[in-house]
Amino acid sequence: MPLSPRPFVDQLAVYEPGRPLEEVARAFGFADVSSLLKLASNENLLGPSPRALDAMRASAAKMHLYPDGGCHYLRQDLAARLDVHPGCLVFGAGSNEIIEFLGHVFLGPGTNLVMASQAFLVYRLVAAAFEADVVDVPMRDHAHDLDAMRRAITPATRLVFVANPNNPTGTMVDSAALNAFLDALPDHVLAVVDEAYIELVDPALQPELVSRVRAGRNIILLRTFSKAHGLAGLRIGYGIAPARIVAWLEKFRQPFNVCAMAQDAALAALADGEHLRRTRDLVREGLAFFEAGFRRLGLEFTPSTANFILVKTGRGREVFQRMQKLGIIVRPVDAYGLPDHIRITTGTPAQNEACLRALEQVLRERGGA
Ligand SMILES: *Cc1c(COP(=O)(O)O)cnc(C)c1O
Numbered sequence: 003m004p005l006s007p008r009p010f011v012d013q014l015a016v017y018e019p020g021r022p023l024e025e026v027a028r029a030f031g032f033a034d035v036s037s038l039l040k041l042a043s044n045e046n047l048l049g050p051s052p053r054a055l056d057a058m059r060a061s062a063a064k065m066h067l068y069p070d071g072g073c074h075y076l077r078q079d080l081a082a083r084l085d086v087h088p089g090c091l092v093f094g095a096g097s098n099e100i101i102e103f104l105g106h107v108f109l110g111p112g113t114n115l116v117m118a119s120q121a122f123l124v125y126r127l128v129a130a131a132f133e134a135d136v137v138d139v140p141m142r143d144h145a146h147d148l149d150a151m152r153r154a155i156t157p158a159t160r161l162v163f164v165a166n167p168n169n170p171t172g173t174m175v176d177s178a179a180l181n182a183f184l185d186a187l188p189d190h191v192l193a194v195v196d197e198a199y200i201e202l203v204d205p206a207l208q209p210e211l212v213s214r215v216r217a218g219r220n221i222i223l224l225r226t227f228s229k230a231h232g233l234a235g236l237r238i239g240y241g242i243a244p245a246r247i248v249a250w251l252e253k254f255r256q257p258f259n260v261c262a263m264a265q266d267a268a269l270a271a272l273a274d275g276e277h278l279r280r281t282r283d284l285v286r287e288g289l290a291f292f293e294a295g296f297r298r299l300g301l302e303f304t305p306s307t308a309n310f311i312l313v314k315t316g317r318g319r320e321v322f323q324r325m326q327k328l329g330i331i332v333r334p335v336d337a338y339g340l341p342d343h344i345r346i347t348t349g350t351p352a353q354n355e356a357c358l359r360a361l362e363q364v365l366r367e368r369g370g371a
Contacts, residue, residue, distance in 0.1 A: 014130050017123065020331065030327055039349070041357055042333040044169065044199075044310045046232030047349035048284060050267065051277035054233060057270035061263040069262035076269050080240065083272065084212050089245040092252060093260045097198060097226040097239030101128050104222070106254040108160040108192060109134035115161040116154050118146045120171055120338045122196060125163045134160075144171035144304045144312065148183040155191055162187065165196040167203065170335050170345045172306025177209035184214065184221065192247070193221045198239075199308035201230035201278060202285055207307075218244045227264070229309065230281055231271040236264035285309045288348025295358040299365065310347045318344045321364055330360040 020042055023035040032038060041047075050058075073093045081088040094100040101124055109115065109132035116137045117125045129136045137159065139151045146164055155162060164183075167174040175183075184193055200208055214221045226239035238260055241251065271277070285308075292311050296303045302314040312335070315321045321344055322334040333345040346357060 010133055015127065017127055026326065026331065032329060038329050038331065039353055039356055040331040041347040041349050041353065042331045043234070044229055044308070044347045045234050046230060046281055047353060048232060048281055050232040051271045051274035053270040053274045054267040057266040058263050061266040064262060067262065068258050069260060069265060071257045073260055073265050076265050079269055079272060084242060086212060086215055086242060087245060090215055090242055090248060092241045092243070092248045092255070094239050095237040095259050096228060097196070097224040097241070098124055099259060100224055100239060100241045100251065101125065103251040103254045104161060104194060105132040107250045112158060113160045114156065114158050115163060116151055116159055117163040118151065118168065120144060120340060121163060121165045122169050123337060141171070145173035146175050148175060148179055152183060152186055155188060159191050161192050161194050163194045163196060165198070166209070167199045167308040169198065169308065170333070170338055171304050171312050172308045172310060173304060174203065174307040180209050187220065189220065191220065194224065195221065196224045198224065198226045199229050200225065202282055202309050203307055212242060215242050215244055222247060227268045227271060230278060231268070233264065233267055233271060236261065236267055238264035238268050284350065285348050287351065288354050291351065291354045292346065292348065292358065299362060310345050312343050312345050314343050315365065316342050318342055324364040325360045328360040328363065330357050332357070
């Protein structure tokens with residue numbers, strides 16, 4: 003008998019990664035990658051904090067050693083910053099890995115997770131990988147409809163995901179609405195609040211949810227160093243949850259899942275409040291620039307609270323392909339059920355201008371077609 007996977011494996015979708023920039027450069031006849039601009043993955047275009055870079059250089063000489071499997075120093079530092087017990091933290095190779103731990107602990111055939119239709123795609127992939135169902139809840143003006151999500155919960159529901167801000171729509175639910183929603187959840191459900199972009203939000207507008215963790219409620223907050231902190235390539239994220247929930251997740255964590263350089267860089271990044279402020283300012287400026295540009299071009303867009311913006315161009319994949327020929331890489335979002343939109347990550351002012359110019363050219367050329 004030939005080798006075959008478990009029956010459901012052939013049905014699983016595969017996350018579409020971007021091509022390496024070198025490949026795109028070659029395919030489209032650009033001299034080298036420096037002629038390309040990638041505004042597609044919501045990375046921090048300022049790069050890592052200089053302090054994180056120093057930490058990485060120092061770390062490089064120790065790469066023959068296994069990392070500290072418990073992330074001791076980073077754990078202590080974050081626990082103090084968040085005022086939680088160190089046992090309320092779990093670390094992953096990106097927060098995506100923690101979503102997978104959640105799947106291991108809570109999902110299986112006969113269970114479901116509840117999510118918004120245009121929320122982060124990885125939730126869907128993890129549900130499929132554990133043969134769990136997805137209960138899709140339509141969004142309202144590209145924002146989570148929390149009332150509808152609460153009503154969608156069934157006895158088989160284990161996880162309910164709220165990405166706040168949400169990728170790819172950039173929308174956010176406010177603190178009052180989110181707290182009311184969390185208060186109304188039944189006891190058999192874990193709320194997963196994915197705060198991948200929360201550091202980019204004005205601190206006064208960030209919902210305060212850590213107190214719910216301290217109170218032992220059914221909640222996990224997901225954070226990452228990939229976005230505001232500019233360390234996407236190192237793969238490090240964390241979850242904040244009551245210790246009893248963290249203990250379950252820990253059972254599925256490989257001993258050395260978070261690399262040593264990532265731990266050192268993350269610790270240094272946390273100490274660089276100035277870099278974070280510069281990042282936030284740059285993002286705010288970028289969003290204002292794109293909003294003004296889209297208005298001028300008569301394009302519908304979704305006001306964003308994160309470092310990217312969703313804009314309706316019509317035939318998003320075609321716009322993506324045409325912009326790529328001009329050396330600007332954005333994100334088509336048809337996989338999210340948004341075939342007429344693209345998602346653009348904000349960069350430096352010069353990068354934003356180059357991107358808007360390319361978009362304008364593509365729309366002009368497409369004009370009559
Ligand atoms: C980018 C992103 C993440 C996590 O990314 P990692 O690099 O795995 O930490 C999680 N959730 C959302 C909504 C994101 O956009």
